[in-house]
Amino acid sequence: MPATEYQGSFLGRISIRRNQVIAMDGNHEQELEDLELFQKHVADRFGELLAQPSDEIPNDPLLSIAWLRKLLDMFLCCEAEFKAVLIMGRDPSQISKPPLDRLLPEFLDRVVKALDICNAVSIGVDLVRHYQKLAEIVVSAMEQRPLGDGQVRRAKKALTSLVAAMTLEDGSNTKSTERTWSFGRRGSGAVANKDRAAAQFRSLSSTMAKNWSASKQIHAMSSNLVAPRGNESSGLALPVYIMSNIMVFVMWALVAAIPCQERNGLMTHFQVPRQLAWAQSMIGLQEKISEEWKKKEKKGCAGLLEEMQRLEKLGQSLIEFTDSFQFPIEAERLEEVKVQVDELAETCKKMEEGLVPLQLQIREVFHRVVRSRTEVLDVLDQAGKVSAPSM
């Protein structure tokens, strides 16, 4: 269990202090090497994520559940390496000198925002599961044979809810969910369906704080991110910069993919200097995702998650089908529809298998980031920024 593992490092923290000062010359070489390696690993990992699926290497499509899980895995690896480079075996006083004395608190501030985003995205995954369940109704109805009016109407009802929910703008915030009270009477018309979906969405999304905005958080996280220059660029300022960028990117990708509170105006432009080697693939990914986001934002989308996009596309198409359905159905049309329903079923299966593990992973990221933050805070405190007891 991640949090209970941490018990050990209470003593570990002290041992950092006890374990000597590393002589600069002896280990300076080692340090530079570690930094190089860190950058290389970052570049490699992002390269993998960017790679296009091909026949030889079947890769997961961009922003699919599997891709996101890989992204989070990769984040954990980078994070572990970052911590090793920054903290392990290091004399605390090295970490509290300029420019780190300014950069580290900024980093920690980003970390707190990232934690909130993790929570918001986790709630969003529950919303996606809700869509999945609606889609499963559709599948269950449309797989019946013979396919009759009843099943098609049933599917249509679910489809309408699904599509309505997914095309809602997610900025709507904490309108009282009392609206659901009035739904008893008005039956199951399309309007009522949409309202129901809206209310459900609002009540799910209103678990975050009232004025909390994912897009604002991301913006704040990246606003003071400046590449280190001059001789700063070879010291510890660099890994802090790199890790900050990674964190911002990962959070941003999650927010773009999964519906969460208030994503209007999600930024699409990043300021990572193009010439940095480690950043190439990441920049490539940013551009791709930004493009998609811009396209979808116009239509008001619930998120770029690949499986959700598929749900949306199939949903629209199947609604059309249901509108024009006549019993009995010709074999040819049935075949056509079957293909789509199968694809829908396949997508649901991926969601069924992947969403809960995704949530667990987000939780793992949360734990890890909390632990690192505590360790950094401890080291900073040791370095002499002890606050005297309030007197």
Place this chain on the structure above:
Amino acid sequence: MESPENTGLEFETAEKIILRWDSTAYEDGRDRMIFEGDRQEVDRYLQAVDEIQRAMSSTSISDDQNKVNSAIQVAMARLEDEFRNILITHTNPIETDSLTDPSSSVHSTSSGTGGADFEDDTNGEEEEEEDSSMSKDGKLRRNISGVSSVSSSYRSTSSIREIDLISSDAIFDLKSIAERMISSGYLRECIQVYGSVRKSAVDTSFRRLGIEKLSIGDIQRLGWAQLEAKIRRWIRAAKVCIRILFASEKKLCEQIFDGVGTAIDDACFMETVKGPAIQLFNFAEAISISRRSPEKLFKILDLHDALMDLIPDIDSVFECKSSESIRIQAAEILSRLAEAARGILSEFENAVLREPSKVPVPGGTIHPLTRYVMNYISLISDYKQILIELIVSKPSSGSRYSGDPSTPDMDFAELEGKTPLAIHMIWIIVILQFNLEGKSKLYKDASLPHLFIMNNVHYIVQKVKGSPELREMIGDDYLKKLTGKLRQAATSYQRATWVRVLYCLRDEGLHVSGAFSSGVSKSALRERFKAFNAMFEEVHRTQATWLVPDSQLREELRISISEKLIPAYRSFLGRFRSHIESGKHPENYIKFSVEDLETLVLDFFEGYPVSHHLRRRSDS
């Protein structure tokens, strides 16, 4: 075996009833709800549904199957609406007004029939929990009516208490609908509709309990005093949430869905409470990861204690597999809170050791650091029950032969058999003294450091003696060491101040022994008197401004001064005054009578400057 015609007829009748109540059709089927109306109507409808379901299995002709399926869908859609309607009209948020913050302006908006009030046995708000906070002057304010164990004065929230949220009639109806929906394969729709209505109800109750939605960022930014209030509220609300709100929802799910399918009640339950549960725990989690500083210790312990108390109920309410994540999160938060407590204690010790104030406290009195630390550890001893479980390792930064001059040495081997918490307490006193020693060196006067140490160690001893818990942890052995230190400081003070004063009153050097007369050197004697007067005046003037706050210690000190000074002076005067009085201007040399000195000693350590003009009461 029914004849085909009869079956057909029954089906037709049934179908007619179903179609009559089609929600989407433009008939009065839309405006009335079946289950709100005539009971016979309800029975007829349900029978019709059953009939259609039976027909499902018996038809094989495709056309008929289509008709049957179509009818089923209409029925299910209708039942879904009925289900929703029953849930809504029979749902009332739990009346939680008696437990909300009286200053909040939320008022109840219950509607419908069948109110589900829960009796609150307490009268008003009983503040049973500690309200300990550190104010600016380093004193701890305590508004306690009891010791740390959070008592179960809220009888309504000390254990699980489920409430019937919906009347049993309504439950019966809901059950009959659910059974039919599920047996027709409309399970998902059933769960959806149940979840959406119940979730709203839980959300409303939740808001009433005053649990705010705060992000981790918000919580980091809030001042601790504000957070303390929120934590208190959270603890109260969490008990209600878990033991009453969630438990009752679980019971409701069981009442409606038990026996209707596998784990459907679990699915409905999670659908309903997952969001609110996460929101509830997110607050506690945010507190557990907030930056550590000493004043947070006690509220964090309160939170830990409350959560620990709740864990068995959390495990029981969230026992199903699909709510594992919630159980896990609760356990994680508990662990983090423990970690935070340990970290804060360690922080505190470091802070005490390194407290850097360099301005010597005037008059050598008790240093604010001493007050702060001793009050802090007194409060810790009140929390002994909890902390003794949490603090499991010895302080790490002190050990003999560490060779580090900036930390004191302490041999932990001497403290064999003591709990880690007790060792920490002793260690804190050790480092407090260590810090105070450093501060004592800031005084220019040679005697004041000793007085300073005396004052502060005495305060430490008093505080330890004043708290049975603390005394028990510190142990009489160490207490003896402290009092020994006190005595040592007193001796050092005596030496530093009075040795040279009393030196003036010594015998040697005054007698001139010659072959023919043994007399007293008048000039030497005069010098002695002058020296004594000057020194005493100096000491008196200075040390009157010094402060010994504890009246008993002050008395004892003065008495010990008098014990040495007065007899010596009396004897000196007695032996030698005649020599001075037989000479010129005796008043220049004998300035003080014995009574004068006795009176002047009373000025010592009052903390007030005295006028230079000294009363002369002595008779020449």
